[in-house]
Amino acid sequence: MASEKVKTVTDADFGDSVKSGLVLVDFWAEWCAPCRRLEPTVNQLAEEYNGRLTVAKMNVDENPATPPTYMIRGIPTLLLFKDGDLKETVVGLADKAELARMIDKHLS
Amino acid sequence: MNSDRQVIIIGSGPAGLTAALYAARANLTPLVIEGFEAGGQLMLTTMVENWPGFRDGIMGPDLMAELRAQAQRFGAEIIQGDVTSVDLSKRPFTLKVSDKTFTAQALIIATGASAKWLELGVDKKLSGRGVSTCATCDGFFFKGRPVAVVGGGDTALEEAIYLSKLATHVTVIHRRDTLRASKVMQDKAMATPNISFVWNTEVVDIKDPAKGEVTALVLKNNQTGETSDMAVDGVFIAIGHTPNTALFKGQVALEDNGYIRTERGSRTSIPGVFAAGDVQDHIYRQAVTAAGSGCMAAIDAERFLSGTGQ
Numbered sequence: 001m002a003s004e005k006v007k008t009v010t011d012a013d014f015g016d017s018v019k020s021g022l023v024l025v026d027f028w029a030e031w032c033a034p035c036r037r038l039e040p041t042v043n044q045l046a047e048e049y050n051g052r053l054t055v056a057k058m059n060v061d062e063n064p065a066t067p068p069t070y071m072i073r074g075i076p077t078l079l080l081f082k083d084g085d086l087k088e089t090v091v092g093l094a095d096k097a098e099l100a101r102m103i104d105k106h107l108s
Numbered sequence: 109m110n111s112d113r114q115v116i117i118i119g120s121g122p123a124g125l126t127a128a129l130y131a132a133r134a135n136l137t138p139l140v141i142e143g144f145e146a147g148g149q150l151m152l153t154t155m156v157e158n159w160p161g162f163r164d165g166i167m168g169p170d171l172m173a174e175l176r177a178q179a180q181r182f183g184a185e186i187i188q189g190d191v192t193s194v195d196l197s198k199r200p201f202t203l204k205v206s207d208k209t210f211t212a213q214a215l216i217i218a219t220g221a222s223a224k225w226l227e228l229g230v231d232k233k234l235s236g237r238g239v240s241t242c243a244t245c246d247g248f249f250f251k252g253r254p255v256a257v258v259g260g261g262d263t264a265l266e267e268a269i270y271l272s273k274l275a276t277h278v279t280v281i282h283r284r285d286t287l288r289a290s291k292v293m294q295d296k297a298m299a300t301p302n303i304s305f306v307w308n309t310e311v312v313d314i315k316d317p318a319k320g321e322v323t324a325l326v327l328k329n330n331q332t333g334e335t336s337d338m339a340v341d342g343v344f345i346a347i348g349h350t351p352n353t354a355l356f357k358g359q360v361a362l363e364d365n366g367y368i369r370t371e372r373g374s375r376t377s378i379p380g381v382f383a384a385g386d387v388q389d390h391i392y393r394q395a396v397t398a399a400g401s402g403c404m405a406a407i408d409a410e411r412f413l414s415g416t417g418q
Contacts, residue, residue, distance in 0.1 A: 029248065031244070031248075032245055033147070033151040033152060033169055033244075033245070034151075034152070034242075034245055037144075037145075037146060037151075040188070060248070061248075067249070071237060071320055071321050072236070072249070073236060073237050073238045073240070073246060073249045073250075073321070073322075073342065074235070074236035074237075074240050074242075074245060074246040074249065075245065075246070075248075077236055089236075091235055091236025091237075092235065092236060093144055093145070095144070095190075097206070
């Protein structure tokens with residue numbers, strides 16, 4: 001049940017996708033049970049922050065180049081970019097309120 | 109949804125969902141608060157080969173999906189979210205899930221246990237950077253790289269066997285000279301060519317937090333006191349579990365080791381509060397024993413509610 005507000009990004013367009021504004025990227029894979037658990041939270045954030053935050057997902061199976069760039073060694077991992085700069089890294093499951101606080105900090 | 113319930117079950121592993129199944133079939137329309145780690149530890153496993161009735165095994169997540177659907181079929185309601193606080197000082201018991209409040213005449217605690225860390229500080233700092241407690245989640249990132257597994261129980265060997273298919277080499281580091289794991293797991297691990305064992309050894313440090321990735325482990329032989337470095341790209345920690353009892357501290361009696369004390373089946377120190385599964389069991393810790401104790405808790409709760417059980 002992917003939200004249509006969540007954009008799919010790939011190795012090819014990753015750089016362009018995160019270069020402007022606030023962008024949250026969810027690194028995931030089909031076989032990752034915790035990723036499936038985090039998915040509804042990410043979808044809700046995409047709905048609630050629509051217009052203020054871009055929410056994107058990257059499948060690590062299909063995109064081998066980007067995860068090593070950010071030294072990702074476990075999923076789910078969420079990265080938050082502001083105008084192309086990496087601001088936050090969240091590894092593992094996270095609570096929605098906690099993520100919202102983190103996003104709010106970079107919105108102001 | 110009705111927030112004043114006969115029975116609320118906290119947790120949705122085999123114990124919680126079996127309790128839900130039995131409570132639902134007893135017409136108690138139980139509410140299950142499934143928690144952040146919904147489905148419990150089996151969600152992080154691959155093939156479960158010791159769940160009775162499946163001679164070829166069943167995948168952990170598939171088993172949990174079946175159990176969940178079976179409980180729902182008989183009327184169990186399941187909601188997402190973590191319980192944030194409980195008040196067990198009077199009946200009905202009160203539970204908060206974020207900003208929502210629920211009450212229950214009887215409560216079944218099935219919050220399970222979570223993987224233990226090494227308590228080096230650095231292991232948590234490098235979590236997701238090469239330190240992991242879940243091979244099936246993170247093993248993918250170590251294709252063609254050397255890794256280590258810390259521990260000597262079934263979980264440790266299961267992780268090692270899983271990782272041996274991805275990593276170049278898996279070193280199992282154990283602080284004793286014999287394994288606690290079952291014979292069948294030991295045989296399987298010993299027969300795997302790219303798994304080796306380092307005995308009587310503890311991990312005392314992990315390098316390199318400054319780089320933000322794992323490059324080596326600092327090992328100490330607990331017989332000779334000698335320390336050495338072992339170059340690995342990843343380390344999987346499987347040294348046991350801690351019961352998830354933080355919510356209940358000071359309210360329900362715990363054993364000295366932190367597990368919830370149960371007696372005469374699933375009864376806790378508070379009448380009307382029952383516990384099932386790994387949160388109260390540090391001995392067996394199997395999916396099937398968790399399910400069995402979930403069934404006991406549902407029956408104990410039903411008898412308590414009908415006034416015949418205490």
